[in-house]
Amino acid sequence: MTVRLPRPDGGLREYEPRAEPLALTGGGPLTSRTVFSAAHVVADPYADTTPDGPAAVDWDATLAFRRHLWSHGLGVAEAMDTAQRGMGLDWAGAAELIRRSAAEARGVGGRIACGVGTDQIAGGTLPEIRAAYEEQLAVVEESGAQAILMASRALAAAASGPDDYLDTYGHLLRQASEPVILHWLGPMFDPALDGYWGSADLDAATETFLDVIAAHPDKVDGIKVSLLDARREVELRRRLPQGVRCYTGDDFHYPELIEGDEQGFSHALLGIFDPLGPLAAEAVRTLDTGDTTGFRTLLDPTVELSRHLFQPPTRFYKTGVVFLAWLAGHQDHFAMVGGLQSARSLPHLARAYELADGLGLFPDPELAADRVSSLFAVYGVAR
Numbered sequence: 160m161t162v163r164l165p166r167p168d169g170g171l172r173e174y175e176p177r178a179e180p181l182a183l184t185g186g187g188p189l190t191s192r193t194v195f196s197a198a199h200v201v202a203d204p205y206a207d208t209t210p211d212g213p214a215a216v217d218w219d220a221t222l223a224f225r226r227h228l229w230s231h232g233l234g235v236a237e238a239m240d241t242a243q244r245g246m247g248l249d250w251a252g253a254a255e256l257i258r259r260s261a262a263e264a265r266g267v268g269g270r271i272a273c274g275v276g277t278d279q280i281a282g283g284t285l286p287e288i289r290a291a292y293e294e295q296l297a298v299v300e301e302s303g304a305q306a307i308l309m310a311s312r313a314l315a316a317a318a319s320g321p322d323d324y325l326d327t328y329g330h331l332l333r334q335a336s337e338p339v340i341l342h343w344l345g346p347m348f349d350p351a352l353d354g355y356w357g358s359a360d361l362d363a364a365t366e367t368f369l370d371v372i373a374a375h376p377d378k379v380d381g382i383k384v385s386l387l388d389a390r391r392e393v394e395l396r397r398r399l400p401q402g403v404r405c406y407t408g409d410d411f412h413y414p415e416l417i418e419g420d421e422q423g424f425s426h427a428l429l430g431i432f433d434p435l436g437p438l439a440a441e442a443v444r445t446l447d448t449g450d451t452t453g454f455r456t457l458l459d460p461t462v463e464l465s466r467h468l469f470q471p472p473t474r475f476y477k478t479g480v481v482f483l484a485w486l487a488g489h490q491d492h493f494a495m496v497g498g499l500q501s502a503r504s505l506p507h508l509a510r511a512y513e514l515a516d517g518l519g520l521f522p523d524p525e526l527a528a529d530r531v532s533s534l535f536a537v538y539g540v541a542r
Contacts, residue, residue, distance in 0.1 A: 162528050163540050164509035171540065174513055176528045181519025183441045188232045191447045192417060192424070194439065195234040195272060195406065196432035197241035198225055199480050200248060200256065204494040214243070214252040214496035221256070222263050224489050229269030231440040233432065235260065236307065238274040240348060241430040243477055245312070247497025250279035254298050261302035272305035272340060272428075277313045285323060288313045292331050300336055307340040307383065307428075312351040321357035321367040328371045338380035340406060340428070343368060345386040347473040361391065369398060376400040383408045383428045387473075389416060397422055410469045410476070414458040417443070418451055430476060431465040434483040434520060464514040467507075475502040479511045486512060486527040487520060493534060505538055 162174045201224065206215030225235050237260045238244060238253040248256070257273045264271040277291035288311060299306045308331060318324055332339065346353040356364035372379050381404030384392045389412035396405040407416040407425035416425040432439045442457040468479035478499055485493040493500050503511075512531045521527035532542050 195236040234270035332375040
């Protein structure tokens with residue numbers, strides 16, 4: 160069969176899908192790298208909701224997708240920006256997601272880490288921001304999950320300089336019962352986080368970030384860096400205290416960062432590993448054997464798709480992630496909380512489909528082709 164795909168110039172082009180998915184061997188747990196996939200949520204398409212109302216989540220499909228990731232040996236990074244925190248999923252919904260996913264993880268023996276933020280408040284004083292963090296930290300720790308201290312929009316607005324970050328994070332790290340992951344999310348993912356760590360100068364911000372870690376190395380399992388700057392991540396990685404891991408959040412340069420160099424490597428906590436889950440796991444298992452060439456042969460071709468999904472405005476990458484999950488058969492619809500399915504153009508989605516199909520990501524290529532054709536037909540593309 161052929162599929163008619165919209166072009167950016169308004170025309171159409173013919174595309175012939177591949178006949179078979181990529182053949183993957185599967186296997187046991189990953190050993191040389193710790194790898195988390197940030198996971199999306201599946202909306203309830205039949206709920207009577209509004210874009211600014213509480214999210215309606217299809218819990219069965221959402222948890223089934225997490226079991227899919229665990230089955231391939233990946234950890235799940237829960238209630239992160241990939242799950243539309245601050246873009247459709249409020250704190251009440253995130254708290255429910257954390258509790259349900261953590262319970263599911265215990266049932267299947269899956270690894271899980273969950274986002275801790277301040278999104279139950281829109282702003283506030285530093286004590287109020289600290290209290291909001293504490294509330295969320297308690298929910299995550301009570302669920303039995305590892306905590307990821309996420310960047311806070313409220314803190315970015317309220318902090319007057321680096322000392323406010325040092326004080327806030329120092330207080331939280333002293334309270335944490337287990338080592339946490341610190342998350343530095345760049346403004347390309349959330350413009351409200353510009354100037355995080357007290358400075359728009361990334362060199363100055365890096366020094367403050369390292370000061371936080373150096374003051375509490377026993378309470379920091381690792382850092383997740385989402386700045387889309389491979390050079391900066393490598394330099395930061397080399398300055399971490401012994402035992403503190405770097406989890407790359409760079410969806411543009413992840414193969415080279417995970418492979419590493421003679422001075423070390425990055426682990427991974429990536430939104431792109433939501434659609435790439437089985438393939439990413441296969442690549443890391445190849446790396447586990449010491450086969451760096453095989454690792455790069457599998458993972459390098461995926462970068463074009465990742466760069467496409469994460470193109471500016473980067474924060475709307477979630478739309479492509481959910482679109483591919485629908486085409487892959489992980490959910491029965493292309494609806495998102497907050498109506499975010501409308502955040503990318505048809506030509507953008509067409510290219511995402513073509514790149515993913517070329518990689519063999521769809522377990523049933525015929526189903527994916529039929530679904531993408533049905534979507535485009537709604538917008539007037541004759542099948």
